[in-house]
Amino acid sequence: MNSSRAQSFFAGMLxxxxxxxxxxxxxxxxxxxxxxxxxxxxxxxxxWAGLNxxxxxxxxxxxxxxxxxxxxDRDLVAFETGYLAFASWMALSERFFPMNSE
Numbered sequence: 550m551n552s553s554r555a556q557s558f559f560a561g562m563l564x565x566x567x568x569x570x571x572x573x574x575x576x577x578x579x580x581x582x583x584x585x586x587x588x589x590x591x592x593x594x595x596x597w598a599g600l601n602x603x604x605x606x607x608x609x610x611x612x613x614x615x616x617x618x619x620x621x622d623r624d625l626v627a628f629e630t631g632y633l634a635f636a637s638w639m640a641l642s643e644r645f646f647p648m649n650s651e
Contacts (some may be wrong), residue, residue: 556612557624561631563605569639570598580649587648 573580574595582589582597589597612624643649 553612553616553624554627556608557627558631558634560605560608560612561628561633562635563601563608564628565632565635565639567598567601567605568636570594570601574598 569580570582571594573589574591577591579588579590580594581587582593584597585593609628616622
């Protein structure tokens with residue numbers, strides 16, 4: 550895997566990680582974050598979601614560096630694979646080892 554695809558893959562993972570934290574912040578629930586642990590409230594989740602989105606955006610920007618054209622290449626597949634891998638892992642781990650439900 551070349552550098553831009555690796556960056557796109559990890560960007561997909563970060564963006565996928567932001568989604569449940571955004572949903573938590575908007576819905577006013579609690580969801581574990583590294584910032585405040587298991588009892589992280591909406592503010593901590595909003596901050597954590599923002600950090601993940603920012604990290605994903607930075608990685609995508611660097612993955613794009615030096616490439617011409619406005620269309621995606623195989624980096625899009627790498628991004629989507631990273632997103633799917635992280636989302637699948639989280640869904641399965643939450644199903645079998647619940648950390649965010651009672």
